[in-house]
Amino acid sequence: MSTDLLERLASRKLLVVTGKGGVGKTSVTAVLGRLLATSRRRVLVFEVDPRENLHQMLGIPPSGGEVTEAGRGLFLQNLKPRQVLDSIVRERLKLEALARRVLESPVYRHFSEGAPGLKEVGILGHALRLLRGIGRRGKPMDLVILDAPATGHGVSLLTAPRLLSEVIEKGPFGDMGRELSEFVSDPGQVAVVVVTGAEEMPVDEALELRQSLRERFGREPELLVVNGLYPPYPAEGESPQEDEGMRLWRRRRRLNEKELARLVASWDGPRVELPKLPMDRGPELVNALVTCFRAQLQERTA
Amino acid sequence: MKLLTDRHPLLIVVGSGGVGKTTLAASLGVVSAQQGRDTLVMTFDPSLRLKDALGVGAEAKERAVRVETSTRGRLDASLLDARGTFDKLVERYAPDDEARDRILGNRFYRHLAGNLAGILEYMAVEKLFEVAQKGEYRQVILDTPPTRQALDFLEAPQRIVSFLDSGALKIALKSWFDDEGRLKATSKLGFLGRRFERFLDDIVGLDLLRDMAEFFQAFGPLFDGFRERAQKVQKLLHSKQTLFVLVSGPGEERIPDTLFFARRLQEGGFPLGPVVVNRFHPMEAVPAGDPDAAAGGDPCTVDGRRLLSWLAERDREGLEQLAGLLAGRPLAALPLLPREPTSLPALEAMGRELLDRLG
Numbered sequence: 001m002s003t004d005l006l007e008r009l010a011s012r013k014l015l016v017v018t019g020k021g022g023v024g025k026t027s028v029t030a031v032l033g034r035l036l037a038t039s040r041r042r043v044l045v046f047e048v049d050p051r052e053n054l055h056q057m058l059g060i061p062p063s064g065g066e067v068t069e070a071g072r073g074l075f076l077q078n079l080k081p082r083q084v085l086d087s088i089v090r091e092r093l094k095l096e097a098l099a100r101r102v103l104e105s106p107v108y109r110h111f112s113e114g115a116p117g118l119k120e121v122g123i124l125g126h127a128l129r130l131l132r133g134i135g136r137r138g139k140p141m142d143l144v145i146l147d148a149p150a151t152g153h154g155v156s157l158l159t160a161p162r163l164l165s166e167v168i169e170k171g172p173f174g175d176m177g178r179e180l181s182e183f184v185s186d187p188g189q190v191a192v193v194v195v196t197g198a199e200e201m202p203v204d205e206a207l208e209l210r211q212s213l214r215e216r217f218g219r220e221p222e223l224l225v226v227n228g229l230y231p232p233y234p235a236e237g238e239s240p241q242e243d244e245g246m247r248l249w250r251r252r253r254r255l256n257e258k259e260l261a262r263l264v265a266s267w268d269g270p271r272v273e274l275p276k277l278p279m280d281r282g283p284e285l286v287n288a289l290v291t292c293f294r295a296q297l298q299e300r301t302a
Numbered sequence: 303m304k305l306l307t308d309r310h311p312l313l314i315v316v317g318s319g320g321v322g323k324t325t326l327a328a329s330l331g332v333v334s335a336q337q338g339r340d341t342l343v344m345t346f347d348p349s350l351r352l353k354d355a356l357g358v359g360a361e362a363k364e365r366a367v368r369v370e371t372s373t374r375g376r377l378d379a380s381l382l383d384a385r386g387t388f389d390k391l392v393e394r395y396a397p398d399d400e401a402r403d404r405i406l407g408n409r410f411y412r413h414l415a416g417n418l419a420g421i422l423e424y425m426a427v428e429k430l431f432e433v434a435q436k437g438e439y440r441q442v443i444l445d446t447p448p449t450r451q452a453l454d455f456l457e458a459p460q461r462i463v464s465f466l467d468s469g470a471l472k473i474a475l476k477s478w479f480d481d482e483g484r485l486k487a488t489s490k491l492g493f494l495g496r497r498f499e500r501f502l503d504d505i506v507g508l509d510l511l512r513d514m515a516e517f518f519q520a521f522g523p524l525f526d527g528f529r530e531r532a533q534k535v536q537k538l539l540h541s542k543q544t545l546f547v548l549v550s551g552p553g554e555e556r557i558p559d560t561l562f563f564a565r566r567l568q569e570g571g572f573p574l575g576p577v578v579v580n581r582f583h584p585m586e587a588v589p590a591g592d593p594d595a596a597a598g599g600d601p602c603t604v605d606g607r608r609l610l611s612w613l614a615e616r617d618r619e620g621l622e623q624l625a626g627l628l629a630g631r632p633l634a635a636l637p638l639l640p641r642e643p644t645s646l647p648a649l650e651a652m653g654r655e656l657l658d659r660l661g
Contacts, residue, residue, distance in 0.1 A: 021319025022551065051562075200642065201320075201349045231606045245589030249606040251640035275602055278612030281555050292602035 005270050005297060009222065010036050010143065012191045014127050014183075016157065018148040019195035020205040024227040028195045028274075029147040030057035030286045031293060036143060037073035044075040044130055044141045048123050048149050052078045059283035067130075067138075075141065077130075084122035120160030123149075124180045155212045158184045158192075191222035196263070198226050198256040203263050210267065224271045226263070229256050231275060272296050305576065305660055306334050306441065310545035312434060312538070313443045313575075316567070317549035318559050322580045324348050325643060325652070326549055326636075327445040328356060328379075332646055333653035335373035339440040342366055342378045342433060346426075346447050351644040371646055375440070384425040391428065395527045424458035424532070431535045434543075456570060459536040463529060545575040550624070552582035552617040552635075557624050564628065576632035576660055579621055583613035584637040634659040 009015060009032070017029045029045050037043035044067065047054045052062045055078070058070040063078050070076045090099045123146070133140035148157055161184060165177030184190045192213060196206040206224070213219060230253045242250070264271070272293055279285040305313070315327045324345050331343035343356070353359065356379045358367045363386060366378040389406065396402035405411055430444050538544065546567055550560035560577065567574045589607040625633050634656055643652045 022321065051558075200351060200644075204350060231604050231609060233606065243590050245587045245607070245610055248583075248587040248638070248640050249589060249610060252638075253606070255642070275604060276609060276613075277601070277604060278609050280616075288601045295600075295602055 005223065006035060009191065009193075010041060011188075012222075013131050013143060013189040014124075015143070015145045015191050015193055015222075016148050017145060017193045017195060018157075018209065020197075020202045023195050023197045023202050024274075025195045026053050026147055027057060027281070027286065027289065028193070028225050028227060029145055030054060031274075031289045032145050032193065033058070033074050033076075034071070034286060034290050035293060036145070037071070039072055041142045042073055042075065042139065043143045043145065044077060045070075045145045045147065046123075046127060046130070047076070047078040047147045048080070049078065049147075050080060054078065054147060056281060057283065057286050079123075079126060082119075082122075084126045085118065118160075118164060120157045121164050121177055121180060123157065124161060124184065125176050128180065128183060155209060155216060158190075158213075159216060185217065187219055192219075193223045193225060194221045195225045195227055197228045198259040198263070200259060203259045206263065207266065220269050222270070224263075224267060224269060226260060226271065226273045228276045229253075229260075229273055305545075305547070305657060306330065306337060306339075308339075308440065310543060310573075310575070311439075311441055312430070312544040313441070313547055314430075314446065314539075314544060315443065315547045315549060316446050316563060318551070318556075318563075321549050321551045321556075323549050324445045325352060325649070326547070326578065326580065326656070327443050328352060329643065329649040329653035329656070330547075331377055331379070331441075331443050331653075332371070332373065332650045333657065334441045334443070335369075335371065335375040335377035336650060338374035340376040340378075340438070341441040341443065342380065342439045343443045343445070344380050344382055344430065344433070345445040346382050348381075349644075351642075355644050355646055355649065369646075378439070382426050382429060387425040387429050391425075391528070424461075424535075427456075427458055427535050427539065428531070431531070431538055434538060456539060456567075456572060459532045459539070463532050463536070540571055540573070542573065545573050547575050548577045550577060550579050552579055552620055552638075553613075554616065554620040554623065557620060557627070560624060561627060564631070574631070576634055577624070577628060578656065579617075579624065579633070579635040581638040582617040582621060582635050583610060585614045585618060587637070588614045632660060 015032065017025050017032065019025050026047070029047075033043055033045040045054055045058075054076055055062050055068070055070075058074070058076060060068060060070045060076065063076050065077070065079055065083065067075050067077045086103055090103075127144045127146060130141045130144050161177045161180035163177075165174055165181055168174040168177060194206050194209055196202040210221060213221060230249060233250045233253045260273075273296065274289055274292055277285060277288055279288060313327075313330065315323045315330075317323050327345060328343055328348070331341050334341040348356070348358075356369050358369070358379045358381065360381075361367060362379055362381040363383040366380040369377040369379055371377050392405050393402055396405065426444070426447065430442065433439065433442055548560065548563055548567065550556050550563075560579075564574060564577065588611045591607055621633075621635055636652065636656060636659070639652075641648070643649050
């Protein structure tokens with residue numbers, strides 16, 4: 001199954017990387033980007049956060065909202081959901097003055113803050129535009145990997161288009177809602193990657209996430225990444241006398257193993273485990289994790 | 303600095319997701335009750351085991367639940383439920399049953415999954431105010447939502463007030479549609495109005511606008527009470543009774559987050575208390591032996607000794623940098639424990655450790 005895993009991921013149009021805050025979604029997004037981008041496959045990692053982080057993992061300057069190249073076949077963009085919505089209004093209203101008045105009006109501001117699911121739809125809509133090529137000269141991307149915002153569950157991102165198309169029946173937002181609703185419910189095009197740590201809260205959240213994916217979409221995450229594992233503790237007899245540090249290592253590892261077991265007991269899909277490494281956030285760490293990721297795939301094939 | 307004194311009956315625990323805010327709030331709660339003060343811990347989304355430790359279940363959404371302890375003071379815990387609080391607020395301020403049902407049944411209100419002017423975040427603060435006003439507790443500890451923009455909720459009262467005062471509301475409160483279902487404002491404007499109406503219909507659909515207009519109209523009678531309350535809540539958050547505890551993860555990479563939070567709190571005029579760096583890898587817990595001896599070879603199989611020693615060094619540097627950048631602000635660090643504190647005694651020990659380290 002495992003050699004195909006990368007191919008299966010690469011055959012999608014959009015990967016939604018989701019999980020609880022602080023588990024390393026951004027690192028995993030960067031790792032997947034490096035793994036899947038080739039000279040023949042254009043991959044864009046997409047971050048929606050007021051403060052940029054992904055560029056640091058890829059070793060390039062902040063993208064400042066533009067599509068920026070980060071190595072062979074790999075691109076990066078950071079956007080705010082607002083910017084996406086505003087550009088839709090601008091496209092609709094050819095007159096710049098009129099567009100400005102609409103965009104600056106408090107009614108529009110409060111509406112775009114409050115309308116159910118609009119921000120999420122903006123994010124997905126932008127991903128779709130990237131896949132089609134923005135503007136006349138924008139070359140389309142083959143795959144977009146979304147570092148999903150930590151707020152709320154990844155599922156609410158996926159259900160947003162349906163919600164929006166129910167509330168807004170007509171017009172560009174309504175059309176966009178319907179189109180995206182079809183897009184995200186196609187498992188051949190959109191896959192979910194769940195990232196978690198092997199600790200109680202992240203595992204709870206990962207299990208909940210999977211449950212609601214099942215209930216609301218009738219589907220499974222394509223991949224589970226368990227991140228930040230303490231290394232295996234030496235077997236009895238091999239370990240030196242236990243001091244405070246060894247005890248911390250042993251207990252932390254045991255906690256990882258226990259939570260991992262709980263996770264695996266109800267999750268038989270593809271899974272990759274990534275170690276906690278003594279490296280600062282940055283391209284070096286991403287490269288090491290890419291190596292560990294690949295090694296695990298080979299191990300399982302063997 | 304002293305954290306649990308009667309000078310600050312309200313403690314608000316803030317910080318990014320995954321840093322252990324909820325556990326810290328609970329641990330301060332246990333110690334406060336142990337000191338003989340009736341205490342309430344209000345939390346958002348505790349882990350199952352923490353819920354077990356405190357003995358709270360779904361009923362804590364409805365009311366504060368007594369925690370079974372032998373502490374000298376009473377310890378209660380409650381879970382925050384923004385939607386439920388909003389519904390109750392509507393019920394309280396609605397002039398009659400019909401007005402209430404109109405709001406609760408409104409399609410726009412029901413789908414208010416997004417966050418109109420931060421109204422759901424505001425509900426957390428609202429709840430805090432309710433508790434503070436009743437004065438049942440000597441110490442209230444509020445755990446805040448686990449979002450990256452956790453501070454949004456602090457601005458929520460201000461945003462609600464400015465929203466209520468803004469032209470948006472005045473427009474929204476007018477009756478938008480005439481008897482024929484046409485937009486009133488635009489029907490007077492002739493051709494231009496029809497064009498605008500068509501544009502609105504194109505962009506968002508008139509049905510949605512109708513729902514929204516209806517929502518605001520139904521909400522209209524509630525606004526005065528709501529507005530007054532929002533102003534009081536805002537005052538409370540800035541008052542001397544309140545103290546913010548900022549929790550941070552360890553390591554240099556967390557420093558920008560923490561500074562960002564600290565700056566926002568100070569710029570907003572909120573009373574910022576100590577900064578707590580949680581779950582750092584302590585130097586005392588670096589295993590003996592030469593860590594570098596185990597280095598090299600496969601990057602994926604790291605020796606735990608080497609990892610812990612690297613992490614301890616990283617966290618020490620991070621802490622030092624943070625202390626420098628925070629310039630004299632009270633700062634305490636809590637070590638990563640071999641086991642997560644999920645029992646009442648473990649929570650108490652953690653709370654005491656924090657108070658000790660704060661001096």
